[in-house]
Amino acid sequence: MKWEECDRIGIEKALEQAHKSFAEGGIPIGCALVGSDKTVLGLGHNERIQKSSAILHAEISAFENAGRLKASVYRNATLYTTLSPCSMCTGAILLYRIPRIVILEHVTFLGGEELLKEHGVEVIVHDNKECKELMARFIEEKPEARQIFFFR
Amino acid sequence: MKWEECDRIGIEKALEQAHKSFAEGGIPIGCALVGSDKTVLGLGHNERIQKSSAILHAEISAFENAGRLKASVYRNATLYTTLSPCSMCTGAILLYRIPRIVILEHVTFLGGEELLKEHGVEVIVHDNKECKELMARFIEEKPEARQIFFFR
Numbered sequence: 001m002k003w004e005e006c007d008r009i010g011i012e013k014a015l016e017q018a019h020k021s022f023a024e025g026g027i028p029i030g031c032a033l034v035g036s037d038k039t040v041l042g043l044g045h046n047e048r049i050q051k052s053s054a055i056l057h058a059e060i061s062a063f064e065n066a067g068r069l070k071a072s073v074y075r076n077a078t079l080y081t082t083l084s085p086c087s088m089c090t091g092a093i094l095l096y097r098i099p100r101i102v103i104l105e106h107v108t109f110l111g112g113e114e115l116l117k118e119h120g121v122e123v124i125v126h127d128n129k130e131c132k133e134l135m136a137r138f139i140e141e142k143p144e145a146r147q148i149f150f151f152r
Numbered sequence: 153m154k155w156e157e158c159d160r161i162g163i164e165k166a167l168e169q170a171h172k173s174f175a176e177g178g179i180p181i182g183c184a185l186v187g188s189d190k191t192v193l194g195l196g197h198n199e200r201i202q203k204s205s206a207i208l209h210a211e212i213s214a215f216e217n218a219g220r221l222k223a224s225v226y227r228n229a230t231l232y233t234t235l236s237p238c239s240m241c242t243g244a245i246l247l248y249r250i251p252r253i254v255i256l257e258h259v260t261f262l263g264g265e266e267l268l269k270e271h272g273v274e275v276i277v278h279d280n281k282e283c284k285e286l287m288a289r290f291i292e293e294k295p296e297a298r299q300i301f302f303f304r
């Protein structure tokens with residue numbers, strides 16, 4: 001595991017987004033897209049419940065909130081997500097050729113990490129205690145949580 | 153190739169969406185999500201230019217416009233898209249376990265068709281003349297088209 005200077009910021013911002021979603025009654029998944037110069041390019045959280053959205057996962061929200069960026073910006077960015085990315089978000093990471101992602105938890109859900117690695121993306125799993133506690137609390141307090149988790 | 157009753161509707165609606173986007177000055181890619189009972193569940197077109205969006209590809213827009221549907225609805229639906237789906241849209245199709253997709257053109261861009269097939273999705277390529285002509289016109293009239301095509 002190779003920590004970069006931007007990682008503290010990215011992890012903090014992604015966690016903040018997850019807490020924000022939880023406080024709104026939503027699914028506590030957050031994401032931060034951070035440039036190599038530590039610029040926060042975009043932040044997002046899951047909006048499945050808040051906006052009754054089928055597509056606004058944390059990662060997709062972060063990409064959208066970042067706006068249309070230059071290729072070179074994406075290609076030097078790191079994406080921080082509190083939960084292992086689903087197939088749609090995995091595809092978005094590949095679309096924008098993000099070279100490096102940091103995942104704070106992949107026990108509740110294991111997403112497209114292998115596909116990312118096959119395409120040369122550096123995948124770092126950071127076993128984050130705060131993130132796991134938030135997810136455990138969500139699952140405990142919301143019995144329906146597992147069903148609504150991503151989709152369906 | 154196995155045509156279903158819903159296909160005429162799906163193809164027509166996807167093309168309508170592509171034309172609509174072109175008329176708006178956008179990228180002419182359209183999508184329709186159609187249920188097995190021929191219900192149009194959601195329509196969308198590329199909104200990259202119109203909304204300066206990084207994520208609103210035709211397929212993602214169609215999923216969003218369809219709202220949150222039951223698993224069983226997705227699993228009996230067909231997705232019609234005028235252009236072969238990029239990795240993000242491919243991932244969205246897998247996320248919602250859409251069993252069947254119809255692509256009207258895959259010459260301008262060849263997307264994640266192999267990954268879809270590997271996951272058991274029926275992929276039908278319909279060599280659609282109207283769609284190809286629209287795409288050719290877009291590329292001819294907009295010299296910058298290739299660059300802005302999807303991303304970057």
Ligand SMILES: [Ca+2]
Pocket residue numbers: 024047050
């Ligand atoms: Ca919110």
Ligand SMILES: [Ca+2]
Pocket residue numbers: 176199202
């Ligand atoms: Ca429009």
Ligand SMILES: [Zn+2]
Pocket residue numbers: 057058059085086087088089090
């Ligand atoms: Zn996702």
Ligand SMILES: [Zn+2]
Pocket residue numbers: 209210211237238239240241242
């Ligand atoms: Zn796409």
